[in-house]
Amino acid sequence: MTRKNADGGRSTIRDVAARAGVSAATVSRVLGGVYPVSATTRTQVLRAVRELDYVADARAKAIAGAGTPTLGFVLDDITGPSFALMAHGVEREATRLGHLCLVCSTDGDAAHEADFIETMRAQRAAAVILVGGGADTPEYRSRTARVADGLAAAGSRLVLCGRPPLDPGAPVTVIEYDNEGGAYALCAHVLSKGHRRILFLGGKPEHTTAQGRERGYLAAHRARGVETDPALRLAGDFTRDSGYRSTRRALEEGLDFTAVMASTDMVAAGALTALREAGVSVPGDVSLVGYDDIPFARDLYPPLTTVRVPYEELGRLAVRTALERGRSAADEHLLLGTHVVVRDSVGAVGGGGVAPAG
């Protein structure tokens, strides 16, 4: 059994050097790879490394100038399928590019988020990626701009993913996907089937992602010249439970609608269960659509018509953009397209809806 040096602690480069009968610098060189070293020395050093089971301290390397660059990734909730997908993309791309990736899920807690960003700064992260909508308040803008400045001044970079963009000039990279466009197309599809009273299950009113999707809903109606009923737009959040509760309440209150457009597939899942429990058939009585196209969407019954968002791709892109961006401090802004994927949860109107017409 290979044992460590006497004190049982980790061994240092000097221990290796001593055992191999060379200087620390030499050890560093053979481990470094490219520097010319004589074959015999190299062999000896390598043997010592093996015998001591030596692994260089990454922090020390980092501080000395070498070292693996790091990257921070912050999301609301790693448990949400769409963000998990993104996390996957981020993680893959980061390691592909030789970066370490620190992940933090904040549970929507702003303080936690701030803490983590600070930590990333302390780690001298090459970039920190923030994902997930949020409120676009003046406080948000100034706070985030400050963060962006701080990061930029430290040679790092802030990437906003699906988040409210900042005022022009702020040193951030923002990558968005088209919430309004996707929702517009989706809603147009539903309208084209003859639906005129579409229940919209939104998110938190101040949440920009939710807003974008709602704008799409509204715009599609406007384009078709059909009026929207404010009573049909319900706030909530992006969870399954929110969809369930809102739908239940809508049903109990006797709201009149023939379709529901959920702001998220998770919300749609909850809505579907609520509908089913109430004996409402989908899409027979009521049609249903979601947003995100999470893997599960097609296993729902009926398979859910929804909007595909390229989350994993988004994650990869965020990393690549943040890391490979030219040295320009200019802010960049990317908008990824989305498209609706039609499955079986939308039917032509006529089946009835849930309430007696007018």
Next chain:
Amino acid sequence: MTRKNADGGRSTIRDVAARAGVSAATVSRVLGGVYPVSATTRTQVLRAVRELDYVADARAKAIAGAGTPTLGFVLDDITGPSFALMAHGVEREATRLGHLCLVCSTDGDAAHEADFIETMRAQRAAAVILVGGGADTPEYRSRTARVADGLAAAGSRLVLCGRPPLDPGAPVTVIEYDNEGGAYALCAHVLSKGHRRILFLGGKPEHTTAQGRERGYLAAHRARGVETDPALRLAGDFTRDSGYRSTRRALEEGLDFTAVMASTDMVAAGALTALREAGVSVPGDVSLVGYDDIPFARDLYPPLTTVRVPYEELGRLAVRTALERGRSAADEHLLLGTHVVVRDSVGAVGGGGVAPAG
């Protein structure tokens, strides 16, 4: 606007010291918190820190002896709902305990996993947590034991979560949940409804989690004195697609069964869709059960009867055990219980099954 020191780079403790007109040691002390410093000095230092927007380099701190401890978390696929849940638990508990958490998803690639563990060692992580089953081969045991030794020698610790345990004596903490027991109870439930030909959708044959669940399936049959048909046990993996494909094939081949027991909720989701596409009603014609109780399970139609595994709790526990363990190098072994949650996907036999009775 607060600007950095001249070169635009990050400022160091010396920059702060200079600006505050004190020594670096003093800055370190006021930032450290507890050391006695005069009120005026403290104020000045703090002001300098603010003006310079100074954030101490975590790597340098770490190397100097202070610094935030780190913890590594490795999983197959962060996209899988159950592991995402665990990741959440791990992440929460780690930050609660003041640890940084590095997450890596390996996509089942052993080399990637080895790399990451090496990285964690280089980061001098306090512990590394490995989750997800795998093959319990001699190679696995010796390789992992070596890793455990290396980590232990470096003052760190390996935690195996739902992974094949090592030979006794290896310095690891293993936390398992009861696959066999859960599967046994679940299968017993299905059998109690009169089912006698239950299709088992397993995982990779060498995968210990899959094996445990299969053992439970077998044991439940044995306990009831019902014979099992090997043709009814299909291998696959833990994905939704695998469940879909296997079920489809079983149907095409005219396999005779009245229930399907999927080794995972994801697999069950795929199976459900395949069944539905074939016009087989669940649970009318065929009953279906899963394993994991992922959040989505109840939004499937019919709501899925499954086994609840406390994944998030598991993650928290892994962190706590790894970090708060006494200084004893003894190996620990925890086994978490599971329980079946009955929903509506199992019916009494009689509806028929999918093939003409023998």
Next chain:
DNA sequence: GTGAAAGCGCTAACAC
């Protein structure tokens, strides 16, 4: 209470 100096584990000139 505060500063000077040593040192954490490593890399990178700069000699020879």
Next chain:
DNA sequence: GTGTTAGCGCTTTCAC
């Protein structure tokens, strides 16, 4: 080729 000497940015004796 290889060793010596400086650092990297921080903390922590040890003096004063």
